[in-house]
Amino acid sequence: MAQNDCAPRGAAADRAEAPGTGHGRGRLVLVLEDEPNISEAIRFILHRDGWDVLSRGDGHDALDLIESKAPALAILDVMLPGRSGLDVLQAIRARPALAGLPVIVLTAKGHATDREIAMRSGASLYMAKPFANAELLAAVRQLVGA
Amino acid sequence: MPRSSLSGTRIRALRKARNLAQAELARLTGISPSYLNLIEHNKRRPGPALLTAIAGALNIPEQTLARGAEDELVEVLRAAAAMAAPGILPELDRLEEFVGRFPGWAGQLGALTQRVAAQERAIERFSDRMAHDPNLSAALHEIVSAVTAVQSTAAILVETEELDADWRGKFHANIHADSQRMARAAEALVAYLDTSGEETGLAAPLEELESWLARHDHRIEAVEKSAAPDFHALTRGEAELASQAAREMARAWLAEAHADARALPLARLVAALRATLDGGQGFDPERLARDLGVPLVRLFRRLATLPEGSGLPRFGLVECDGSGTLTRRRPIEGLTLPRFGGACPVWPLYQALVSPLRPLSALVEFPGRPAPRFLAFALAEPSVPAGFAPPVVLRASMLLTPATPATLGETPAALPHLYVGSNCRICPRLDCIARREPSIVAG
Numbered sequence A: 001m002a003q004n005d006c007a008p009r010g011a012a013a014d015r016a017e018a019p020g021t022g023h024g025r026g027r028l029v030l031v032l033e034d035e036p037n038i039s040e041a042i043r044f045i046l047h048r049d050g051w052d053v054l055s056r057g058d059g060h061d062a063l064d065l066i067e068s069k070a071p072a073l074a075i076l077d078v079m080l081p082g083r084s085g086l087d088v089l090q091a092i093r094a095r096p097a098l099a100g101l102p103v104i105v106l107t108a109k110g111h112a113t114d115r116e117i118a119m120r121s122g123a124s125l126y127m128a129k130p131f132a133n134a135e136l137l138a139a140v141r142q143l144v145g146a
Numbered sequence B: 001m002p003r004s005s006l007s008g009t010r011i012r013a014l015r016k017a018r019n020l021a022q023a024e025l026a027r028l029t030g031i032s033p034s035y036l037n038l039i040e041h042n043k044r045r046p047g048p049a050l051l052t053a054i055a056g057a058l059n060i061p062e063q064t065l066a067r068g069a070e071d072e073l074v075e076v077l078r079a080a081a082a083m084a085a086p087g088i089l090p091e092l093d094r095l096e097e098f099v100g101r102f103p104g105w106a107g108q109l110g111a112l113t114q115r116v117a118a119q120e121r122a123i124e125r126f127s128d129r130m131a132h133d134p135n136l137s138a139a140l141h142e143i144v145s146a147v148t149a150v151q152s153t154a155a156i157l158v159e160t161e162e163l164d165a166d167w168r169g170k171f172h173a174n175i176h177a178d179s180q181r182m183a184r185a186a187e188a189l190v191a192y193l194d195t196s197g198e199e200t201g202l203a204a205p206l207e208e209l210e211s212w213l214a215r216h217d218h219r220i221e222a223v224e225k226s227a228a229p230d231f232h233a234l235t236r237g238e239a240e241l242a243s244q245a246a247r248e249m250a251r252a253w254l255a256e257a258h259a260d261a262r263a264l265p266l267a268r269l270v271a272a273l274r275a276t277l278d279g280g281q282g283f284d285p286e287r288l289a290r291d292l293g294v295p296l297v298r299l300f301r302r303l304a305t306l307p308e309g310s311g312l313p314r315f316g317l318v319e320c321d322g323s324g325t326l327t328r329r330r331p332i333e334g335l336t337l338p339r340f341g342g343a344c345p346v347w348p349l350y351q352a353l354v355s356p357l358r359p360l361s362a363l364v365e366f367p368g369r370p371a372p373r374f375l376a377f378a379l380a381e382p383s384v385p386a387g388f389a390p391p392v393v394l395r396a397s398m399l400l401t402p403a404t405p406a407t408l409g410e411t412p413a414a415l416p417h418l419y420v421g422s423n424c425r426i427c428p429r430l431d432c433i434a435r436r437e438p439s440i441v442a443g
Helices: A011-016 A036-048 A062-069 A085-094 A112-120 A133-144 B007-017 B022-029 B033-040 B048-058 B069-082 B092-101 B103-132 B134-159 B165-193 B205-215 B221-225 B231-235 B244-263 B266-278 B285-292 B296-303 B348-354
Strands: A028-032 A052-056 A073-077 A103-107 A125-128 B316-321 B326-330 B360-365 B373-382 B394-402 B417-419
Touching (some): A028 A062, A036 A133, A103 A112, A112 A125, A125 A133, A133 B134, B007 B048, B022 B048, B092 B103, B205 B244, B296 B394, B348 B360
Antiparallel strands (some): B316 B394
16 A cells, blocks of 8 residues: 555645654654545644654554654554454564553544444543544643653 | 322222122122222223123213223323432422323423433443444454554654654554555444444344344244245345345244244234233133134234234344344333343343243333333243254243233232343443443442
8 A cells, every 4th residue: 555645745845744843743653544534634734843754644654664663653453354453453562662652542432332343452541432523632742741 | 079180099989989899889890899999099001891891880971980091191190200310309299280281391391301211222222232242342352443543653753853764654554554544444344333234243143133023023924924925026126134144044033933923823813912911811822822822922923913903912022042142032111131242141041042932021120210120931942943953042031021910910929020221331230239330320
């Protein structure tokens, strides 16, 4: 799956994305979300706050990316094509080197049982869709200590 | 003597009025004093034959002891008392007096109790549907995803004062696309929830078949009476059978039901069943099948088509294939069967799949106050002729009938007692070792 490249590029995008400044200070956030418009909105919100964002629409090479790019935090959607966000989360937690990686699980399923499964699988935080942009941003800042 | 509303209490009062010892009445009616004691304390309900013998011994008309509407009401109110909130202690010892003195209030309370029970069952079914219906789940997921995208994007547009024109244009386009997607998802959801009978492709064919069977109380008269019923004519123009797949399944159901009816006519079945129940032997499907010369599973299916109001016990039937997927659901009063997702793994139905061709029986208890108890009989058999090449295609059947004095018999067999549920999601048995997901009602 190609990196999300549907956002406008060039000068306009540069003004919206300001990695290196703001709370993010250029630190990397990995976003696994198969809904392109949600992914794009998250990317914009985080960029605006100074985070660098790496987006993927599935979880296939998520572990390799995490190991090679060392993001400060991961945002995982549960219902991804192929490998679910919870599978990715469990694989992350199975690797001792990644045990401390903050992970926000994001899903349209808001049942108490889904939250319980996510938290049991090692999620740092569970957020049900639809979420408020400010809440997501606050969660990212808090979990990374920004 | 004040007229008591319960048969057992009435028998006791009449016996005492005649200065007849319990042992003497037991001897006259051919039962043990201990069993008569259970009857007199309303812990066992005598069958019709025994009731006739007791009436004869007491020299009273049989209808004096017959179960009346008041008996039903007392039982309903007893069930209501069992559901009382903590701290409320209904005067059970004065229940019959209450029914006698305030029949209107008692009737109203009974009706309300039954309505509450019916509504609880409806809530369980809806909860099950909300949790497990894949079509509903997919439709809601689509809507929530679109709402999330619109909400986040709209918030960006509102909150960002100096947004580049390219970004603004992009986000407007995204909102437009997501709003259209939301409209389509909403339309699909409305179409799915609208059970107008049009073929939307969203309702499962099995659901359509079950709706059709439910309207006919799982019994098609033409199958019983005609030597060569026209299965196509019987399934044509039926509102519930909207899809071609459902009509095909209905024709397969009719063909099997017709073969069953030919092999075991209703009158023969009813006569044999009545004979064993009236004789106080309880319900014994193995013996019945042997006496009637039919396979057990055919007997199960025939019992599940018995008409209501025949004075015979009600029989529910559940079937599944080798994957455990329920393929037939014939519910009865007090038995909640899941429509979506798997059922309770403790059911003898699934235990039977583990040991094909070996009939299993158990006393199964469902959660509730009072807890509904059923006699369950299950058997798994190959559903197609056996071949050397795999796969082995199995079909498991489970027959259920309420555990009552009539079905248990005068000397109930020692059966394994299983604590079961409908499915894990709505089952309150927290410590069940077979649980596969947390319950939404437990704790």
